[in-house]
Amino acid sequence: MAGVSLSPAHINQISPLKPCIEAWRIFLDDQGRSIHTIKAFVADVNLLAGFLSPDRQVGSISTKDLNVFLEWMQHERGVPCSPKTLSRRITSLKSFFKWLNDKAVISIDPAERVVQKSVLSPLPAVLDREEVALVLDVADKFRSADRSDARPYALLKFLLDTGVKKGELLALSTNHLELEVDSPFVFIRYGSPNHRYKERKISLTPEWIKAFYEYRAQYDLSQRLFPWSPRRLEYLLQELGEQAGIETQLSFLMCRWTSALTDYLDNVEPIKIRQKLGVSEIQWREINMKLQKLVSG
Numbered sequence: 616m617a618g619v620s621l622s623p624a625h626i627n628q629i630s631p632l633k634p635c636i637e638a639w640r641i642f643l644d645d646q647g648r649s650i651h652t653i654k655a656f657v658a659d660v661n662l663l664a665g666f667l668s669p670d671r672q673v674g675s676i677s678t679k680d681l682n683v684f685l686e687w688m689q690h691e692r693g694v695p696c697s698p699k700t701l702s703r704r705i706t707s708l709k710s711f712f713k714w715l716n717d718k719a720v721i722s723i724d725p726a727e728r729v730v731q732k733s734v735l736s737p738l739p740a741v742l743d744r745e746e747v748a749l750v751l752d753v754a755d756k757f758r759s760a761d762r763s764d765a766r767p768y769a770l771l772k773f774l775l776d777t778g779v780k781k782g783e784l785l786a787l788s789t790n791h792l793e794l795e796v797d798s799p800f801v802f803i804r805y806g807s808p809n810h811r812y813k814e815r816k817i818s819l820t821p822e823w824i825k826a827f828y829e830y831r832a833q834y835d836l837s838q839r840l841f842p843w844s845p846r847r848l849e850y851l852l853q854e855l856g857e858q859a860g861i862e863t864q865l866s867f868l869m870c871r872w873t874s875a876l877t878d879y880l881d882n883v884e885p886i887k888i889r890q891k892l893g894v895s896e897i898q899w900r901e902i903n904m905k906l907q908k909l910v911s912g
Contacts (some may be wrong), residue, residue: 625638626638626673626720627674627720628672628673628674628675628720628721628722629672629673629674630672630673630720631664631669631670631671631672631673632660632667632671632673632676633661633664633669635673635711635715635720636660636661636664636711636724637657639657639660639711639714639715639792640657642654642714643656643657647808647811647812648890651893654689655703656707656710656711657705657727658710659703659704659707659708659713662684662688662704662709663681663684663708666684666687666688667680667684673715673720673721674720674721676712676721676725677725678726678728678729679901680725681708681725681726681729682729683700683703685705685729688701688704688862689701693866696731696742701732702731705726705729705730705732706731706732706839706897708726708729708849709726709727709729709731711726711838712724712725712727713726713727714724736901738905738908738909739865739868739869739872739905739909740863740869740872741869741872741873741909742861742865742869742873744880746859747775747873747877749859749860749861750771750855750859750861750865751768751771751772751775752859753767753855753858753859754767754770754771754772754855755768756828758829763829763833764833765768765826765827765829765833766830766833766834766851767851768826768830769823769826769827769829769830770841770848770852771852771855771870772820772823772826773823774852774867774870774871774874774898775870775873775874776818776819776820776821776823776874777801777817777874777891778817778870778871778874778875778878778891778892779801779803779817779871780867780871780893781845781848781867781868783803783893784840784848784867785800785839785841785845785848786804786839787839787840787841788836788838788839788840789831789836789837789840791803791804791840792819792827792840793816794819794824794827798818799819799824800816800817800818800819801816801819801846802814802815802816803815803817804817805895812893812895813893813894814893815890815891815893817891831900848867849866849867851864852865852866852867852870871892875888875891875892875906876890876903876906876909876910878891879884879906879910881906882912885899885903889902
């Protein structure tokens with residue numbers, strides 16, 4: 616009804632889908648999910664509402680109903696449904712019905728047994744341990760040159776140690792560093808409440824801290840930790856890779872994946888790798904599968 620804020624208290628197992636979807640939309644919004652995610656998820660489940668009869672009670676929907684719906688969407692609807700779109704729509708259904716089940720609106724989650732059809736993008740390029748040592752050695756040589764420059768090593772070592780994204784690195788200032796403690800760390804912060812779940816503290820190694828003090832003495836870091844344009848930093852990484860003889864272009868993304876793979880090979884607990892990368896459980900599933908494939912082949 617107009618003016619009434621829907622919540623799990625206003626719906627139950629005999630409610631039709633539409634008010635349940637609206638209550639879920641409000642929940643997603645309250646959780647700070649992005650407007651694009653909410654729009655896509657709600658649109659996906661609204662497809663199910665349009666497929667079933669308007670008066671269909673949410674508690675009567677079965678796993679078979681969902682599988683018939685997915686089959687129709689793929690082969691009978693007459694609208695293209697790519698593997699990636701199908702995967703997202705299954706995720707939307709699973710999220711919706713899990714929420715209903717968690718809130719005791721329904722007693723059984725019909726989407727739990729629906730098979731998730733994940734779509735993996737190509738495996739990322741990574742450095743092996745020998746290549747990591749080579750490129751770090753190249754970067755380290757700049758520190759002992761006639762005109763000492765600790766910037767290449769500080770940048771590369773930071774990326775390989777922390778696995779941060781390019782955008783996260785560019786947003787850092789020295790205020791994000793906590794070095795005068797027993798376990799030094801960098802605090803990855805986000806200004807938007809929608810991304811607070813990505814905030815995290817990542818440990819810093821003694822090797823990087825030593826290089827940082829050299830680097831700070833050489834450059835003005837009053838505004839940012841790495842006060843250069845994204846393009847300049849990308850070129851710097853590319854040049855390091857070329858001097859080390861790395862065939863694939865060294866990039867921010869390669870450093871991030873190499874950091875994750877190094878932790879994986881060192882038997883770091885998966886949940887700690889996920890937290891270090893600042894990704895959701897859903898994103899981690901694909902990342903974890905890719906790490907497994909990188910190790911096995």
